[in-house]
Amino acid sequence: MAQGDQQPLGSEQRPLRVAVVGAGPSGFYAAEALQRQKDLKVEVDILDRLPTPYGLVRGGVAPDHQKIKSVVRVYEKIAATPGVRFYGNVQFGRDIMLPDLHKLYDHVLFAVGSEKDRRMGIPGEDLQGSHSATAFVGWYNGHPSHRDHDFKLDVERVAVIGVGNVAMDVTRILAKSADELGKTDIAHHALDELKRSKVKEVLVFGRRGPAQAAFSPAEIKEIGELEGVDLVVRTDELEADLKLRDAVEPETRKNLEYLEERAKHGEGSAARKVRLRFFLSPAEIVGANGRVTAVKMERTKVTTDEKGNQKARGTGEFETFPVGLVFRSVGYLGVPLPGVPFDAEKGNLPNAGGRIVDEGGKHIPGLYVVGWAKRGPSGLIGTNRLDAIETVKLMLEDATGKQAEVSPHKTVKAAEDFLRERQPHLVTFADWQRLDKIEVERGQPAGKIREKFTRVNEMLDAIFRSR
Numbered sequence: 001m002a003q004g005d006q007q008p009l010g011s012e013q014r015p016l017r018v019a020v021v022g023a024g025p026s027g028f029y030a031a032e033a034l035q036r037q038k039d040l041k042v043e044v045d046i047l048d049r050l051p052t053p054y055g056l057v058r059g060g061v062a063p064d065h066q067k068i069k070s071v072v073r074v075y076e077k078i079a080a081t082p083g084v085r086f087y088g089n090v091q092f093g094r095d096i097m098l099p100d101l102h103k104l105y106d107h108v109l110f111a112v113g114s115e116k117d118r119r120m121g122i123p124g125e126d127l128q129g130s131h132s133a134t135a136f137v138g139w140y141n142g143h144p145s146h147r148d149h150d151f152k153l154d155v156e157r158v159a160v161i162g163v164g165n166v167a168m169d170v171t172r173i174l175a176k177s178a179d180e181l182g183k184t185d186i187a188h189h190a191l192d193e194l195k196r197s198k199v200k201e202v203l204v205f206g207r208r209g210p211a212q213a214a215f216s217p218a219e220i221k222e223i224g225e226l227e228g229v230d231l232v233v234r235t236d237e238l239e240a241d242l243k244l245r246d247a248v249e250p251e252t253r254k255n256l257e258y259l260e261e262r263a264k265h266g267e268g269s270a271a272r273k274v275r276l277r278f279f280l281s282p283a284e285i286v287g288a289n290g291r292v293t294a295v296k297m298e299r300t301k302v303t304t305d306e307k308g309n310q311k312a313r314g315t316g317e318f319e320t321f322p323v324g325l326v327f328r329s330v331g332y333l334g335v336p337l338p339g340v341p342f343d344a345e346k347g348n349l350p351n352a353g354g355r356i357v358d359e360g361g362k363h364i365p366g367l368y369v370v371g372w373a374k375r376g377p378s379g380l381i382g383t384n385r386l387d388a389i390e391t392v393k394l395m396l397e398d399a400t401g402k403q404a405e406v407s408p409h410k411t412v413k414a415a416e417d418f419l420r421e422r423q424p425h426l427v428t429f430a431d432w433q434r435l436d437k438i439e440v441e442r443g444q445p446a447g448k449i450r451e452k453f454t455r456v457n458e459m460l461d462a463i464f465r466s467r
């Protein structure tokens with residue numbers, strides 16, 4: 001077989017070559033779906049800017065949710081599948097650009113998630129002490145990008161804006177005793193600060209009502225069951241929605257019934273309080289001398305618009321709550337990637353079922369997207385599996401029946417050589433497995449599940465010293 005020969009794409013002679021950019025859940029599920037089918041021979045390289053795989057499972061899922069994190073066992077199996085490779089510490093847009101990927105691969109699949117926080121667009125968002133949940137979550141999970149964020153938990157009363165599952169994670173980590181977190185894989189810098197925390201009261205604000213709260217029943221219940229914490233719910237903010245209990249989805253009904261039960265407990269006597277408030281939309285983060293001192297909230301009413309969406313409408317009535325810190329947990333946004341279309345309004349890569357499209361809605365050949373970068377920041381980890389299967393189906397459809405040139409650039413070796421030339425500190429899956437073992441061992445003296453490395457250079461040092 002000579003260079004320049006045409007061969008069926010996806011044949012033994014000319015496998016379909018796929019670069020997956022991003023080693024989070026959706027990237028791994030896509031690799032799994034690409035290898036599970038037997039019609040085409042596929043080679044998949046999963047690239048990640050960090051030396052560590054697993055995206056939000058490592059850097060997002062809370063340290064006290066180890067059961068959720070155990071999904072990495074599935075990803076380990078996917079990484080061990082013949083035809084799948086992991087290359088860490090390669091950043092798209094810095095070490096490798098789109099034309100490079102086009103040269104080395106047939107398809108490029110973006111699985112980059114939504115890494116930025118959504119803004120509320122109100123005065124005071126940038127005051128000292130106003131933090132995004134994204135940064136806080138990354139910080140307590142030891143994500144290198146948030147390692148040096150300064151979280152001083154030296155105030156008694158804090159506000160969390162938003163009532164999704166991320167807000168529940170943030171609330172739980174703030175309210176839970178640091179001793180209980182001490183055995184998890186929480187970053188030690190966060191554990192130290194949480195031990196010094198003076199936080200006694202967490203006010204959690206939903207701009208709509210309890211029937212529209214985005215948290216899952218298990219997440220709110222977990223807060224209600226925290227040792228030393230009272231979850232306080234107001235009957236007057238619950239009553240109207242309770243009347244809807246027979247008309248809502250089962251999950252919402254569970255939420256309403258649980259909140260009703262909590263409301264009966266009243267104030268309780270625990271030292272720490274989580275106060276869940278509804279029908280309050282943020283109007284301003286108030287500060288003095290550049291620091292947060294309060295949140296000003298506007299009371300709302302929920303109305304249904306012409307499309308049937310239930311919206312929070314301001315009533316013109318305001319209330320100010322003195323707090324020393326604010327955690328904005330109002331969702332995530334994607335960031336643009338060089339050379340790839342981006343929908344700034346939705347914060348994702350414009351696509352049709354996973355095929356990336358141009359302004360005219362036409363598929364750009366070879367470009368695909370999965371996960372949060374495709375559909376926005378919604379769903380649980382498992383949602384990404386079905387999402388990846390959908391995109392992969394289209395990728396396979398687009399490759400089937402095609403002829404492709406046998407090219408010296410479209411080989412496993414050519415790609416690895418190129419990546420090593422661009423990034424001499426390339427990290428393989430075997431490298432990561434050694435780092436994984438070292439982290440677990442580092443945790444043992446303190447009885448922790450693992451002690452993560454939280455800086456890229458420390459990760460690389462540990463990897464290369466152990467080679």
Ligand code: NAP
Nearest residue numbers: 120162163164165166167207208214329330331377378379
């Ligand atoms: P989310 O579920 O979309 O929740 C966002 C919250 O922010 C909603 O309560 C929303 O209220 C509120 N919000 C948005 N804009 C606002 C504004 N301008 N002012 C006030 N409130 C505003 O997003 P998320 O919590 O970031 O979670 C992202 C995804 O990850 C979700 O699918 C979640 O289930 C998942 N997740 C799951 C877990 C778990 O299973 N343990 C943990 C973490 C995350 P409206 O509804 O009124 O817009």
